[in-house]
Ligand SMILES: Nc1ncnc2c1ncn2[C@@H]1O[C@H](COP(=O)(O)OP(=O)(O)OP(=O)(O)O)[C@@H](O)[C@H]1O
Ligand code: SF4
């Protein structure tokens with residue numbers, strides 16, 4: 001399959017007064033046409049910053065300090081802002097976490113949709129409006145013609161997120177970065193939106209990066225999964241394999257903390273300890289303080305290494321050893 | 326929308342009634358109304374006639390009703406000094422003050438908005454720092470001192486602008502306005518700038534903090550993620566949002582600008598209400614003071630009402646909630 005996005009050793013740091021926050025510190029992954037990559041990790045692990053780095057919207061004091069973001073062969077990290085803007089919302093779209101905050105409260109929905117069409121294509125307003133209406137219809141908003149004239153606050157949270165998704169779809173992008181787009185919604189609506197997005201990715205060949213901390217969403221939606229911890233990817237591979245047989249202790253801990261039907265009644269296992277501060281990361285494996293398998297060897301930072309076909313893990317003592325022993 | 330306006334109108338009426346009670350109590354109950362409303366030069370006979378005419382021998386609530394009745398007929402007493410109805414005296418001076426205050430507001434917006442926008446968009450730039458330092462001066466320099474400085478530089482030394490009076494006026498709606506003639510405008514410019522100084526600083530700070538706050542909002546980031554041009558993001562997405570607080574504050578400030586144009590009018594001998602009230606206070610011309618108070622109250626109420634309605638026009642959330 002054709003590669004849509006290839007990220008190599010991406011580093012995005014925030015230069016704060018307290019010190020350098022390495023929010024993204026050497027992240028690499030690949031997304032192919034029509035593929036859904038689930039990017040998971042605890043709060044503060046750098047998922048959103050990764051997403052914003054891809055579309056060049058990291059705000060100061062943050063900056064992409066190194067790495068390559070190859071989108072259809074072009075390095076976005078080296079692209080001038082004017083050209084980057086031509087891709088944004090056009091070839092690469094992003095959907096944000098909080099639907100209540102993503103639409104401008106003082107502008108009508110049609111204004112916010114039409115301007116997106118006109119930002120990238122020379123078409124008449126009427127044509128742009130028709131496109132906006134069709135996009136609303138596509139994401140399942142009833143009577144789109146009327147809803148175009150409404151203001152965001154006249155929509156429910158779920159409907160607003162559909163509007164945001166419709167905006168993302170306006171130019172049939174090749175890549176959509178969805179940053180926890182359904183976390184704020186209730187479960188039924190979440191399910192509907194997931195199904196629609198999945199269908200879209202499959203039919204249009206759009207590659208999808210789905211950021212979430214909800215493993216059950218990833219299980220149902222994604223083809224591949226990348227697990228982030230403290231600004232780094234600690235494990236990645238095909239979603240079924242990783243969830244069935246995690247190699248990294250942190251991935252195993254995440255899976256263990258998800259309520260599941262099979263283990264009903266059994267107490268949930270929490271990962272002990274807290275996410276380390278990115279300002280004062282200890283040397284060696286960042287997960288060391290919380291890891292039951294930690295040893296002297298973990299004082300040396302492990303590299304991300306392939307362990308099985310298509311699978312990579314950043315751990316000195318991956319869970320594989322037990323299975324073999 | 327109309328329900329909302331109606332409700333606000335009723336509220337305004339209530340405030341007006343409350344304020345009239347306060348002014349009434351201040352003048353009739355707390356102070357000695359004979360002292361306040363009847364000229365000290367009046368002889369005994371005149372005084373007694375006036376006491377009867379004012380109904381000061383009747384119970385307080387009846388006196389209030391009489392006061393309201395007379396006020397509604399536009400009778401707030403006669404000036405001792407000019408021997409004219411106090412209300413008419415003030416209304417005659419009103420256009421001068423209004424054009425001064427509006428001139429100051431226009432200058433404040435024309436200068437303050439762009440500067441504040443720039444300072445908000447490039448907070449670290451030397452230009453922004455200069456603007457912010459300047460705005461501190463605008464806040465802290467006393468109005469009368471700046472006024473005198475302006476006169477010294479532009480009227481005395483350079484001789485570019487006249488320093489006193491309204492200059493030539495032209496009639497519009499039966500009133501005389503300076504801004505309609507070139508000569509009048511040249512007279513208006515300096516006092517208006519003087520009065521605007523504080524407001525410019527206010528608008529700069531308001532705009533800047535509004536821009537900085539709005540720039541951090543998700544919807545601005547989303548607008549950028551849609552690939553919109555920086556100009557569209559700034560002038561449509563950000564600007565429309567900061568307009569709400571700016572319009573509110575500037576509108577509300579209009580009242581205080583009118584009320585406190587006193588200093589500027591005195592420095593530039595601008596024949597407006599402010600100068601009249603200072604002269605009246607000096608002459609102990611109490612009916613004029615009372616009338617001035619009532620007019621200012623009324624004006625604040627009207628301005629608040631207009632600002633509220635404007636606010637609902639700008640912010641769709643307020644507008645629609647009100648119509649429900
Ligand atoms: N403006 C900033 N200044 C300093 N540090 C920042 C800034 N923005 C993000 N960070 C740091 O980057 C790290 C990663 O943040 P990010 O928002 O990517 O986390 P996340 O994985 O998306 O978490 P969540 O699940 O809560 O959305 C955080 O630990 C935060 O401290
Ligand atoms: S490297 Fe060591 S500390 Fe880190 S996850 Fe693996 S076993 Fe645990």
Ligand SMILES: [Mg+2]
Pocket residue numbers: 047048049097179
């Ligand atoms: Mg996030």
